[in-house]
Amino acid sequence: MAQPHRKPVGDPGINPELILKTAAELIEIDGVKALTMRGLADRLGVAVTSIYWHIGGRDQLLDSLVERLLGELSNLPAEGDNAIERIASLARSQRRVLIERQHLLGIAHERDRTPQLFLPIQRALAAQLAELGVTGTDAALILRAVQVHVISSAVMQFSAVRGAKHVEKDPSLWSDALADRALLEALQAPTDYDAVFEYALDALMATLPAPEQGPHQRHRD
Template identity: 40%
Template sequence: MGRSTLTRDEVLDAAASLVKQHGPAALTMRKLAAELGTAVTSIYWHVGNRESLLDALVRRTVEEMGAIRPAGRTPADRILSVARTLRHELRERPHLIAMVHERGLTERMFLPAQQALVHEVHAAGLRGTRAADAVRAIQFQIVGFLLVERNRERAPAQSPAESELWDPVDAPHDPALARALARPADPERLFLFSVQALVRALLAPPVREVPRRAPR
Protein backbone atom coordinates (compact mmCIF):
# COMPACT_ATOMS: atom_id res chain seq x y z
CA MET A 1 0.00 0.00 0.00
CA GLY A 2 1.37 3.45 -0.92
CA ARG A 3 2.15 6.21 1.51
CA SER A 4 -0.67 8.66 2.12
CA THR A 5 1.37 11.47 3.72
CA LEU A 6 3.97 11.96 1.00
CA THR A 7 4.95 15.60 0.38
CA ARG A 8 6.46 17.37 -2.63
CA ASP A 9 9.64 18.14 -0.64
CA GLU A 10 10.07 14.44 0.18
CA VAL A 11 9.77 13.59 -3.50
CA LEU A 12 12.38 16.21 -4.39
CA ASP A 13 14.69 15.05 -1.59
CA ALA A 14 14.56 11.46 -2.80
CA ALA A 15 15.02 12.50 -6.44
CA ALA A 16 18.02 14.69 -5.54
CA SER A 17 19.56 11.79 -3.62
CA LEU A 18 19.21 9.46 -6.62
CA VAL A 19 20.75 12.04 -8.96
CA LYS A 20 23.62 12.78 -6.57
CA GLN A 21 24.48 9.10 -6.28
CA HIS A 22 23.91 7.82 -9.80
CA GLY A 23 23.33 10.76 -12.16
CA PRO A 24 20.20 12.01 -13.97
CA ALA A 25 19.92 8.90 -16.15
CA ALA A 26 19.20 6.81 -13.04
CA LEU A 27 16.20 8.95 -12.12
CA THR A 28 13.06 7.22 -13.36
CA MET A 29 9.58 7.70 -11.97
CA ARG A 30 9.33 3.97 -11.24
CA LYS A 31 12.64 3.88 -9.34
CA LEU A 32 11.70 7.03 -7.43
CA ALA A 33 8.34 5.55 -6.46
CA ALA A 34 10.07 2.38 -5.23
CA GLU A 35 12.51 4.48 -3.22
CA LEU A 36 9.63 6.29 -1.53
CA GLY A 37 7.42 3.24 -1.15
CA THR A 38 4.54 4.76 -3.07
CA ALA A 39 2.75 4.43 -6.39
CA VAL A 40 4.06 6.05 -9.57
CA THR A 41 0.76 7.94 -9.88
CA SER A 42 1.50 9.59 -6.53
CA ILE A 43 4.82 10.90 -7.87
CA TYR A 44 3.09 12.37 -10.92
CA TRP A 45 0.49 14.01 -8.67
CA HIS A 46 3.14 15.77 -6.60
CA VAL A 47 5.67 16.84 -9.26
CA GLY A 48 4.21 16.17 -12.71
CA ASN A 49 6.19 14.27 -15.34
CA ARG A 50 9.92 13.56 -15.32
CA GLU A 51 10.86 16.80 -17.11
CA SER A 52 8.86 18.80 -14.57
CA LEU A 53 10.66 16.92 -11.81
CA LEU A 54 14.07 17.70 -13.30
CA ASP A 55 13.12 21.37 -13.67
CA ALA A 56 12.05 21.45 -10.01
CA LEU A 57 15.36 19.89 -8.96
CA VAL A 58 17.28 22.48 -10.98
CA ARG A 59 15.32 25.37 -9.45
CA ARG A 60 15.91 24.01 -5.95
CA THR A 61 19.62 23.56 -6.61
CA VAL A 62 19.85 27.18 -7.74
CA GLU A 63 18.07 28.30 -4.56
CA GLU A 64 20.30 26.16 -2.32
CA MET A 65 23.45 27.58 -3.91
CA GLY A 66 22.24 31.03 -2.92
CA ALA A 67 22.78 30.37 0.79
CA ILE A 68 26.44 31.47 0.96
CA ARG A 69 27.30 33.67 3.92
CA PRO A 70 30.85 35.04 4.24
CA ALA A 71 32.67 34.61 7.55
CA GLY A 72 35.87 36.19 8.85
CA ARG A 73 37.32 39.43 10.21
CA THR A 74 38.73 40.91 6.99
CA PRO A 75 37.54 41.09 3.36
CA ALA A 76 40.30 38.65 2.40
CA ASP A 77 39.18 36.16 5.07
CA ARG A 78 35.55 36.50 4.00
CA ILE A 79 36.40 36.05 0.32
CA LEU A 80 38.29 32.88 1.22
CA SER A 81 35.27 31.62 3.15
CA VAL A 82 33.05 32.21 0.10
CA ALA A 83 35.54 30.34 -2.08
CA ARG A 84 35.70 27.38 0.29
CA THR A 85 31.92 27.20 0.63
CA LEU A 86 31.35 27.44 -3.11
CA ARG A 87 33.90 24.72 -3.84
CA HIS A 88 32.29 22.48 -1.22
CA GLU A 89 28.77 23.05 -2.56
CA LEU A 90 29.84 22.37 -6.15
CA ARG A 91 31.68 19.20 -5.13
CA GLU A 92 28.66 17.96 -3.18
CA ARG A 93 26.28 17.96 -6.14
CA PRO A 94 28.14 17.52 -9.46
CA HIS A 95 25.24 15.85 -11.30
CA LEU A 96 22.77 18.48 -10.16
CA ILE A 97 25.18 21.27 -11.16
CA ALA A 98 25.50 19.67 -14.60
CA MET A 99 21.71 19.74 -14.91
CA VAL A 100 21.67 23.43 -13.97
CA HIS A 101 24.26 24.10 -16.67
CA GLU A 102 22.32 22.15 -19.30
CA ARG A 103 19.24 24.28 -18.62
CA GLY A 104 21.17 27.54 -19.01
CA LEU A 105 20.91 28.64 -15.37
CA THR A 106 24.59 28.55 -14.41
CA GLU A 107 24.98 32.34 -14.24
CA ARG A 108 21.83 32.64 -12.15
CA MET A 109 23.14 29.98 -9.79
CA PHE A 110 26.44 31.82 -9.31
CA LEU A 111 24.79 35.22 -8.76
CA PRO A 112 24.54 35.00 -4.92
CA ALA A 113 28.22 34.05 -4.66
CA GLN A 114 29.11 36.91 -7.02
CA GLN A 115 27.07 39.33 -4.91
CA ALA A 116 28.88 38.17 -1.76
CA LEU A 117 32.23 38.67 -3.49
CA VAL A 118 31.20 42.13 -4.74
CA HIS A 119 30.39 43.16 -1.17
CA GLU A 120 33.82 42.06 0.02
CA VAL A 121 35.88 43.61 -2.77
CA HIS A 122 33.96 46.85 -2.16
CA ALA A 123 34.84 46.58 1.53
CA ALA A 124 38.48 46.23 0.45
CA GLY A 125 38.23 49.47 -1.53
CA LEU A 126 37.93 48.14 -5.09
CA ARG A 127 35.48 49.77 -7.49
CA GLY A 128 34.40 49.66 -11.10
CA THR A 129 36.19 47.48 -13.64
CA ARG A 130 38.88 46.50 -11.14
CA ALA A 131 36.26 45.21 -8.72
CA ALA A 132 34.43 43.32 -11.49
CA ASP A 133 37.68 41.75 -12.71
CA ALA A 134 38.52 40.68 -9.14
CA VAL A 135 35.14 39.01 -8.66
CA ARG A 136 35.39 37.10 -11.93
CA ALA A 137 39.02 36.12 -11.36
CA ILE A 138 38.10 34.59 -8.00
CA GLN A 139 35.05 32.82 -9.45
CA PHE A 140 37.04 31.43 -12.39
CA GLN A 141 39.79 30.29 -10.02
CA ILE A 142 37.28 28.32 -7.93
CA VAL A 143 35.55 26.70 -10.91
CA GLY A 144 38.79 26.07 -12.81
CA PHE A 145 40.42 24.46 -9.79
CA LEU A 146 37.38 22.24 -9.31
CA LEU A 147 37.44 21.09 -12.94
CA VAL A 148 41.13 20.15 -12.69
CA GLU A 149 40.47 18.43 -9.38
CA ARG A 150 37.63 16.37 -10.86
CA ASN A 151 39.67 15.42 -13.92
CA ARG A 152 42.50 14.18 -11.70
CA GLU A 153 40.06 12.14 -9.62
CA ARG A 154 38.54 10.52 -12.69
CA ALA A 155 41.84 9.90 -14.48
CA PRO A 156 43.13 6.34 -14.79
CA ALA A 157 46.22 5.29 -12.86
CA GLN A 158 49.18 7.16 -14.28
CA SER A 159 52.29 5.38 -15.51
CA PRO A 160 54.79 6.65 -14.70
CA ALA A 161 53.34 8.19 -11.54
CA GLU A 162 54.44 11.52 -10.10
CA SER A 163 56.53 9.69 -7.52
CA GLU A 164 58.51 8.13 -10.37
CA LEU A 165 58.82 11.32 -12.41
CA TRP A 166 60.29 13.37 -9.58
CA ASP A 167 63.33 11.68 -8.07
CA PRO A 168 65.48 13.90 -5.81
CA VAL A 169 68.57 12.25 -7.30
CA ASP A 170 67.64 13.73 -10.67
CA ALA A 171 67.13 17.22 -9.20
CA PRO A 172 70.28 17.97 -7.18
CA HIS A 173 69.68 21.70 -7.51
CA ASP A 174 66.43 21.46 -5.48
CA PRO A 175 65.83 18.01 -3.95
CA ALA A 176 63.20 19.38 -1.55
CA LEU A 177 61.08 20.49 -4.50
CA ALA A 178 61.46 17.07 -6.14
CA ARG A 179 60.39 15.30 -2.93
CA ALA A 180 57.36 17.59 -2.63
CA LEU A 181 56.27 17.03 -6.24
CA ALA A 182 56.71 13.27 -5.81
CA ARG A 183 54.11 13.27 -3.04
CA PRO A 184 50.37 13.22 -3.89
CA ALA A 185 48.86 16.70 -4.15
CA ASP A 186 46.75 17.88 -1.21
CA PRO A 187 43.79 19.55 -3.00
CA GLU A 188 42.46 21.35 0.08
CA ARG A 189 45.84 22.89 0.98
CA LEU A 190 46.57 23.74 -2.66
CA PHE A 191 43.15 25.34 -3.09
CA LEU A 192 43.63 27.57 -0.04
CA PHE A 193 47.17 28.45 -1.13
CA SER A 194 46.10 29.45 -4.65
CA VAL A 195 43.02 31.44 -3.61
CA GLN A 196 44.91 33.26 -0.85
CA ALA A 197 47.70 34.20 -3.28
CA LEU A 198 45.17 35.42 -5.85
CA VAL A 199 43.18 37.44 -3.31
CA ARG A 200 46.32 39.09 -1.90
CA ALA A 201 47.32 40.17 -5.39
CA LEU A 202 43.84 41.41 -6.29
CA LEU A 203 43.34 43.42 -3.08
CA ALA A 204 46.83 44.92 -2.99
CA PRO A 205 47.01 48.66 -3.71
CA PRO A 206 47.88 49.32 -7.35
CA VAL A 207 51.49 50.21 -7.98
CA ARG A 208 51.84 53.77 -9.23
CA GLU A 209 54.35 54.35 -11.95
CA VAL A 210 56.71 57.24 -11.29
CA PRO A 211 56.67 59.53 -14.35
CA ARG A 212 59.99 59.83 -16.06
CA ARG A 213 61.57 63.23 -16.36
CA ALA A 214 62.24 64.44 -19.82
CA PRO A 215 65.97 64.78 -20.57
CA ARG A 216 67.26 68.32 -20.40
Protein backbone atom coordinates in the same frame (compact mmCIF):
# COMPACT_ATOMS: atom_id res chain seq x y z
CA MET B 1 10.54 -10.99 -4.85
CA ALA B 2 8.60 -8.86 -2.39
CA GLN B 3 7.49 -5.51 -3.73
CA PRO B 4 8.30 -2.39 -1.67
CA HIS B 5 5.45 -0.94 0.32
CA ARG B 6 3.79 1.83 -1.67
CA LYS B 7 2.29 4.72 0.23
CA PRO B 8 -0.96 6.15 -1.12
CA VAL B 9 -0.93 9.36 -3.15
CA GLY B 10 -0.60 12.35 -0.87
CA ASP B 11 0.63 10.26 2.08
CA PRO B 12 2.24 12.61 4.62
CA GLY B 13 5.22 10.26 4.83
CA ILE B 14 6.37 11.50 1.41
CA ASN B 15 6.93 15.14 0.52
CA PRO B 16 8.61 17.21 -2.21
CA GLU B 17 11.77 17.77 -0.17
CA LEU B 18 12.30 14.05 0.42
CA ILE B 19 11.65 13.33 -3.26
CA LEU B 20 14.19 15.93 -4.40
CA LYS B 21 16.77 14.82 -1.84
CA THR B 22 16.43 11.19 -2.95
CA ALA B 23 16.55 12.12 -6.64
CA ALA B 24 19.73 14.15 -6.06
CA GLU B 25 21.32 11.17 -4.29
CA LEU B 26 20.44 8.84 -7.17
CA ILE B 27 21.86 11.29 -9.71
CA GLU B 28 25.05 11.56 -7.66
CA ILE B 29 25.44 7.77 -7.72
CA ASP B 30 24.32 6.87 -11.25
CA GLY B 31 24.14 10.14 -13.21
CA VAL B 32 21.14 12.00 -14.54
CA LYS B 33 20.62 9.74 -17.57
CA ALA B 34 20.01 6.77 -15.28
CA LEU B 35 17.31 8.57 -13.29
CA THR B 36 13.81 7.26 -14.01
CA MET B 37 10.58 8.07 -12.25
CA ARG B 38 9.96 4.38 -11.59
CA GLY B 39 13.43 3.89 -10.17
CA LEU B 40 12.94 6.91 -7.92
CA ALA B 41 9.54 5.62 -6.80
CA ASP B 42 11.01 2.21 -5.98
CA ARG B 43 13.77 3.87 -3.95
CA LEU B 44 11.17 5.81 -1.98
CA GLY B 45 8.79 2.87 -1.69
CA VAL B 46 5.88 4.76 -3.22
CA ALA B 47 3.79 4.65 -6.37
CA VAL B 48 5.01 6.68 -9.34
CA THR B 49 1.74 8.60 -9.19
CA SER B 50 2.72 9.90 -5.75
CA ILE B 51 5.81 11.57 -7.24
CA TYR B 52 3.74 13.07 -10.05
CA TRP B 53 1.27 14.38 -7.48
CA HIS B 54 3.97 16.12 -5.42
CA ILE B 55 6.48 17.18 -8.10
CA GLY B 56 5.20 16.54 -11.62
CA GLY B 57 6.98 14.71 -14.42
CA ARG B 58 10.69 14.14 -14.94
CA ASP B 59 11.26 17.58 -16.49
CA GLN B 60 9.54 19.28 -13.58
CA LEU B 61 11.63 17.17 -11.20
CA LEU B 62 14.88 18.26 -12.84
CA ASP B 63 13.74 21.89 -12.89
CA SER B 64 12.96 21.64 -9.18
CA LEU B 65 16.44 20.23 -8.51
CA VAL B 66 17.98 23.20 -10.33
CA GLU B 67 15.83 25.59 -8.29
CA ARG B 68 16.96 23.82 -5.14
CA LEU B 69 20.58 24.27 -6.16
CA LEU B 70 19.94 27.93 -7.01
CA GLY B 71 18.54 28.45 -3.53
CA GLU B 72 21.60 26.85 -1.98
CA LEU B 73 24.00 29.01 -3.98
CA SER B 74 21.94 32.11 -3.19
CA ASN B 75 22.43 31.60 0.54
CA LEU B 76 26.10 30.78 0.90
CA PRO B 77 27.53 31.71 4.30
CA ALA B 78 29.90 34.67 4.34
CA GLU B 79 31.65 34.45 7.68
CA GLY B 80 34.39 36.69 9.01
CA ASP B 81 35.16 39.91 10.80
CA ASN B 82 36.06 41.84 7.64
CA ALA B 83 35.42 41.84 3.91
CA ILE B 84 38.54 39.83 3.03
CA GLU B 85 37.60 37.04 5.42
CA ARG B 86 34.05 37.06 4.07
CA ILE B 87 35.26 36.85 0.45
CA ALA B 88 37.41 33.85 1.35
CA SER B 89 34.46 32.29 3.18
CA LEU B 90 32.20 32.74 0.15
CA ALA B 91 34.82 31.14 -2.09
CA ARG B 92 35.13 28.12 0.21
CA SER B 93 31.37 27.75 0.49
CA GLN B 94 30.87 27.92 -3.27
CA ARG B 95 33.61 25.36 -3.91
CA ARG B 96 32.06 22.95 -1.43
CA VAL B 97 28.63 23.18 -3.09
CA LEU B 98 30.11 22.79 -6.58
CA ILE B 99 31.94 19.63 -5.53
CA GLU B 100 28.93 18.17 -3.73
CA ARG B 101 26.44 19.07 -6.50
CA GLN B 102 28.53 18.43 -9.60
CA HIS B 103 25.85 16.41 -11.40
CA LEU B 104 23.20 19.04 -10.71
CA LEU B 105 25.43 21.66 -12.31
CA GLY B 106 25.26 19.65 -15.53
CA ILE B 107 21.47 19.71 -15.39
CA ALA B 108 21.50 23.47 -14.85
CA HIS B 109 23.83 23.92 -17.82
CA GLU B 110 21.55 21.86 -20.08
CA ARG B 111 18.65 24.10 -19.04
CA ASP B 112 20.62 27.33 -19.66
CA ARG B 113 20.48 28.22 -15.97
CA THR B 114 24.22 28.47 -15.31
CA PRO B 115 24.35 32.30 -15.35
CA GLN B 116 21.54 32.42 -12.79
CA LEU B 117 23.37 29.97 -10.55
CA PHE B 118 26.49 32.14 -10.34
CA LEU B 119 24.83 35.55 -10.22
CA PRO B 120 24.12 35.52 -6.45
CA ILE B 121 27.74 34.72 -5.52
CA GLN B 122 28.99 37.36 -7.96
CA ARG B 123 26.74 39.96 -6.34
CA ALA B 124 27.90 38.92 -2.88
CA LEU B 125 31.56 39.14 -3.90
CA ALA B 126 31.01 42.53 -5.54
CA ALA B 127 29.42 43.86 -2.34
CA GLN B 128 32.39 42.72 -0.26
CA LEU B 129 34.88 44.18 -2.73
CA ALA B 130 33.01 47.49 -2.68
CA GLU B 131 33.36 47.50 1.09
CA LEU B 132 37.13 47.39 0.53
CA GLY B 133 36.89 50.23 -1.98
CA VAL B 134 37.54 47.91 -4.93
CA THR B 135 35.16 48.78 -7.78
CA GLY B 136 35.00 49.06 -11.56
CA THR B 137 37.45 47.10 -13.70
CA ASP B 138 39.57 46.18 -10.68
CA ALA B 139 36.57 44.56 -9.01
CA ALA B 140 35.63 42.71 -12.22
CA LEU B 141 39.13 41.27 -12.58
CA ILE B 142 39.35 40.14 -8.95
CA LEU B 143 35.82 38.75 -8.95
CA ARG B 144 36.54 36.70 -12.06
CA ALA B 145 39.87 35.53 -10.66
CA VAL B 146 38.13 34.24 -7.54
CA GLN B 147 35.43 32.53 -9.61
CA VAL B 148 37.92 30.90 -11.99
CA HIS B 149 39.95 29.66 -9.03
CA VAL B 150 36.90 28.24 -7.25
CA ILE B 151 35.42 26.57 -10.32
CA SER B 152 38.74 25.18 -11.58
CA SER B 153 39.58 23.76 -8.17
CA ALA B 154 36.16 22.11 -7.88
CA VAL B 155 36.43 20.56 -11.34
CA MET B 156 39.95 19.25 -10.68
CA GLN B 157 38.95 17.74 -7.34
CA PHE B 158 35.84 16.13 -8.78
CA SER B 159 37.82 14.75 -11.74
CA ALA B 160 40.44 13.33 -9.39
CA VAL B 161 37.78 11.49 -7.39
CA ARG B 162 35.61 10.32 -10.30
CA GLY B 163 38.08 10.12 -13.18
CA ALA B 164 40.43 7.39 -14.32
CA LYS B 165 43.23 6.62 -11.89
CA HIS B 166 46.92 6.71 -12.70
CA VAL B 167 49.95 5.48 -10.83
CA GLU B 168 51.46 8.47 -9.03
CA LYS B 169 54.83 6.77 -8.53
CA ASP B 170 55.35 5.53 -12.09
CA PRO B 171 59.09 6.21 -12.65
CA SER B 172 58.44 7.08 -16.29
CA LEU B 173 56.56 10.19 -15.16
CA TRP B 174 59.58 11.72 -13.46
CA SER B 175 63.10 12.70 -14.41
CA ASP B 176 66.02 11.22 -12.49
CA ALA B 177 67.82 14.48 -13.20
CA LEU B 178 65.61 16.36 -10.73
CA ALA B 179 68.03 17.29 -7.97
CA ASP B 180 65.43 18.21 -5.36
CA ARG B 181 64.55 14.77 -4.02
CA ALA B 182 62.08 16.18 -1.49
CA LEU B 183 60.26 17.92 -4.34
CA LEU B 184 60.25 14.70 -6.36
CA GLU B 185 58.75 12.72 -3.47
CA ALA B 186 56.16 15.41 -2.82
CA LEU B 187 55.12 15.49 -6.48
CA GLN B 188 54.76 11.71 -6.49
CA ALA B 189 52.34 11.84 -3.57
CA PRO B 190 48.59 12.31 -4.19
CA THR B 191 47.60 15.94 -4.66
CA ASP B 192 46.03 17.63 -1.65
CA TYR B 193 43.51 19.74 -3.58
CA ASP B 194 42.21 21.42 -0.44
CA ALA B 195 45.70 22.62 0.45
CA VAL B 196 46.35 23.82 -3.12
CA PHE B 197 43.04 25.69 -3.11
CA GLU B 198 43.80 27.39 0.20
CA TYR B 199 47.32 28.36 -0.88
CA ALA B 200 46.11 30.06 -4.06
CA LEU B 201 43.13 31.63 -2.27
CA ASP B 202 45.49 33.15 0.31
CA ALA B 203 47.59 34.54 -2.55
CA LEU B 204 44.50 36.11 -4.12
CA MET B 205 43.37 37.60 -0.83
CA ALA B 206 46.83 39.08 -0.28
CA THR B 207 46.34 41.30 -3.35
CA LEU B 208 43.36 43.04 -1.74
CA PRO B 209 43.72 46.25 0.25
CA ALA B 210 43.60 45.81 4.01
CA PRO B 211 40.16 46.69 5.39
CA GLU B 212 41.54 49.61 7.36
CA GLN B 213 42.91 51.27 4.23
CA GLY B 214 39.64 53.02 3.55
CA PRO B 215 37.01 52.82 0.81
CA HIS B 216 38.79 54.64 -2.03
CA GLN B 217 42.28 53.13 -2.19
CA ARG B 218 41.72 51.08 -5.32
CA HIS B 219 38.86 52.86 -7.06
CA ARG B 220 39.64 53.16 -10.77
CA ASP B 221 36.16 53.13 -12.24
